[in-house]
Amino acid sequence: MSKQNDNLKPSIAIIGGGASGLLASIILAKRDFKVTIFEKNPKAGKKLLATGNGKCNITNQNLGLNHFFSSNPNFIKYPIEHFGYREFVRFCEEMGLNLVTNENGKTYPASLQASSVVDVLYNEALFLGVDFSFNSAIENIDFKEKAHLFSDEKTYKFDKVIVATGSIAMEKLGGSNSGYELAKKFGHTIIKPFPSLVQLTSNDKEIYTLSGVKSEANVTLLIDNKPQKTILADILFTNYGVSGNSILDLSREANMALLNFQKVDITVDIFPTLDKNKLLALLEKKKKLLAGKKKEFLLLSLINSKLIDFIYKKIKLAPHKQLIDDIDKKDLQSITYSLKSIKIAIDGSKGFDSAEVVAGGVSVDEVDNKTMESKKQKGLYFCGEVLDVDGACGGYNLHWAWASAFVLASNMRK
Ligand SMILES: Cc1cc2nc3c(=O)[nH]c(=O)nc-3n(C[C@H](O)[C@H](O)[C@H](O)COP(=O)(O)OP(=O)(O)OC[C@H]3O[C@@H](n4cnc5c(N)ncnc54)[C@H](O)[C@@H]3O)c2cc1C
Known part of the structure; x- marks a missing residue:
């Protein structure tokens, strides 16, 4: 394609070279748009590299809508139904990215290396002529007759802009709130973000x-x-x-x-395979067999040794009861109850810096779910985790990034 023809193509800026930005760039470039990705990191896909403990749980064979969450769940239906598991697997294979699926439906690159995913997506985008501007954090967007992007005292002009900045989760991997801030400038509502998939x-x-x-x-x-x-x-x-x-x-x-x-x-039941009666019967049997031994021996082969002290403290076992013989029926019942139901009060989470994803984000009521275009500003689009959509553990969050980027890029009018 000559330079002159290139200049005639509609120009698209994508803010964010993560999962959704890379996929959107590939589909748009195939459709003959002129695409530039602005990425604040020196490389594309930094968060992708950390996914699935470095193996990248890229999608899931069971893409039921009950695995996705949003303030408006109807929004999710169209993208997931139009770019499901089969369509995604075909898309990957066409780029030379083979996948494997385990018995739970979790799907990974055949190499079990997240780096394969980044390498394939990045090289496919380069091959199709996508431009990358690294170390470019976009600070502002303005729409006059064209979209103006501002970064570090530079201004860029494009026909349309896609905000694919992800969420505020894990700043060290590129997480930021810049997508929310950019959206707010155009009157978008931000559904209060909170950490998910977190300790x-x-x-x-x-x-x-x-x-x-x-x-x-x-x-x-x-x-x-x-x-x-x-x-x-x-x-x-x-x-x-x-x-x-x-x-x-x-x-x-x-x-x-x-x-x-x-x-x-x-509440934690650390004996999920034995009901209370069977567990009590097992403890009664052990008590008989281990008569004369120290109380610790009753539980020694059943649970981690740190848990033994914890359980005896929890049931407030009388200090004089040092031998198994001292433990009576009532104590055995209390031990059984405790093993089946350790209660822990929860007061918070490890926060955004430890969270895999963020729930909340740009309100989906203000975005068209077939084109992902803002209902507030023509020419402004959103995809991926910046939106108020998140998923369960198991490949659902990445699938949302792929599916939202796919419908956006496939349905964008020229
Ligand atoms: C440790 C960890 C493990 C995970 N494992 C899995 C998993 O196995 N399976 C799964 O489905 N999901 C997983 N996730 C979630 C998944 O990674 C995200 O949901 C997904 O990457 C979101 O894609 P995205 O394109 O919206 O955002 P991202 O992939 O986060 O990409 C956004 C990009 O935008 C860039 N950016 C942000 N602001 C600006 C700006 N102003 N200017 C320029 N660039 C900007 C960022 O640097 C980043 O590269 C995991 C997340 C983490 C943190």
Whole structure:
């Protein structure tokens, strides 16, 4: 394509060279738009590199709408239905990016390296003629007859602008609130952002003594003492509270409740495979077998040794009861109850700097879900996590970035 023809193409600025910005640039370049990505980092896809513990859980085979959250869930339907799992896999394969899906539907690059995803997307964009301006943080946008972008005392003119700046989660990986600030200038409402897929904190100092203990457990979230949801997955006790997959999965609802000044607790059942009666029977059997031994032996092979002291303290076992023989039926019942239901008061989370994603963002009521164009400013578009859409753990957040960018770039009028 000659330079002159290039100048005749509609020019698009994309603010943000992350997941959604890269995908949008590829589709737009294929459709013969002239695309420039402005990225404040020296490279594209810094957050992408950290996804899925460096393996990048890129999407999920089970893309039910119940895995996505927004103040207006109807908004999500069109993008996810128009760019689902199959369409995304085909798109990746066409670029030479092969994927593998595990039995839970979680999908990864075949290399199990997030760097493969960044390399393929970035090189595909370069191959299609996308321009990259790195170390360019866009500070302001203004619309006269064209869109003007301002960065570091420089001004750039484009026909249209896409805000693909992501969310405020993990500043060290490029997270920023600049997308919200840019949107506000055009009268957009920002639904109060809060951290999701994040570790939870507790001021119950007893829990800190369990720091480092990891267990497969049934973890139940209680809001105002009412059970809301139970997740069977690992939990990690830490010196600030709790972490692990079960906690990340419950963190969105926990944080939302805390924002609404509700009481939040979790209960942890570290014997998810044995009901109370079976566990009690097991302890009774062990008591008989281990008569004459120290009380610790009752639980030694069943739970982490740090948990043993914790459980005896929790049930307030009388100090004189040092041998298994001293433990009576009532104590055994209390131990059983405690093992099935460790209650932890939650008082907060590790915040935006530790969160994988942010719930809230640019209100989707003010954006068209077929084109992702702002209803406040013609020529201004949004995609990815900057919008008030987030997903569960399992590849859903990246899928939102891909799907919102795809419909935006496919439906943009010339
Ligand atoms: C540790 C971690 C692990 C994760 N793992 C997974 C996972 O396995 N699966 C999954 O589905 N999701 C995962 N996520 C979430 C997922 O990474 C994000 O939802 C996704 O990257 C959002 O895409 P995006 O394009 O909206 O934003 P991003 O990918 O964050 O890209 C936004 C880009 O915009 C740039 N930028 C911001 N402001 C400006 C500005 N003013 N000017 C220029 N550039 C700007 C940023 O530097 C950044 O590069 C993870 C997140 C984290 C933090």
